[in-house]
Amino acid sequence: MNQCDDLLPAFFCVPDITGFTRLIATADIEFSKEIIPGLLRRLVDSNILKMNVGEIEGDAIFFYRTGRLPAAARVIKQCHLFFSTFETYIATYKKSHPEHYEKHLADGQLGLKVIIHYGCACPANIKGRTKLIGKDVIIAHRLLKNSLDENEYILFTEDYVRRVRRNYGGVIFAEDWRSGSETYEYIGEVKYNYLTPDEFGRAED
Template sequence: MEDKNELEPAFFCVPDITGFTKFIATADINFTKNIIPALLRKLIDANILKMKIGEIEGDAIFFYKKGRLPSVGKVAEQCKIIYQTFSDFISSVEQSDPDNYNLYLADSQLGLKIIIHHGNISTANIKGRIKLLGTDVIIAHKLLKNAIADYNYILLTDKYLSKIKDRQNLEQWFDWEKLRTGMEVYEFMGEVGYRYITLDEITFMLDVKLSPALRSNKKTT
């Protein structure tokens, strides 16, 4: 049982490459060993919320931020920037290496999901490396495997959504009417409810909501 006195609240943002296992198993090793690290570096650089990295697990980056919860607008913007970075990287491969792109990346063979969660963590120092511990850390990891059929989406856990006091702001940025409902059941942890929306839908909404000056600035950075 967790000692609540040792726990700290934390925000989790976990981008994960969909279709990664098939890609690694079927693509040429000389192609994958260069492409995946380069893509992960790009996604790490897209970290506008100044989150820390708990760990990198092959195809997923476990970002977290302790303390005050980021605003809903900033979370939505972070998701958009991560997805745009992913899309731009795939497009750059099409230009620089069209043969391998057509073999392994065309027809959206890779996608991106982003898990957004909030919970409590504790930390341990293991030979100079900080290890995140706690039930919510496990939940964030387990949600990478879920029943959602879409390839590109944001998953917002009920626990994260319960922390949003301004429901109108939440509905503005994540278009509550378009959020679909889901749930997973995990041994020892029970039911984990969530809402989700495709990244294409939220990208379109953010393009509309962001000011012209901000959109112009993003194009030049």
């Protein structure tokens, strides 16, 4: 576990659109510039954890929250809300843009993954904007590129799960979740647990 020293404890949450590159490369530009910004806006609006928006990076929103770790049940609720918001928004295009929907959105061509991490960060002011700096900021970003084959999932780093178990007892987190790890240069191994949205719903029940 990282030692924070003078850094601030920070909760990171990064919803990321999968299939984004394919959509931008193959879809009509008018359609692309309508659907992606609209989806990102709705994900930002569904932020019930009162997280800060650090960056919007094309297909991902880098949320963070310093200070007290949000309760595990609230984090789970937030993840469900992200997925329901995503699914509802995509479904509207089935009626409004049926041809675009069948070509670019049907059968899960666009998906959503959510990275959850806990660590430390140092806020820096750069021309009036707050920029987070630190190893855990890098980890949250790097985990968007991983070896998982699934198009949609929720990934919880070991650091986050360990902190939740310490703070809340961790009853919500099942021991039979799938596990994995990635190794990044200069960072080393990052362990995590993950579930698909369907599995996540069953685990919550």
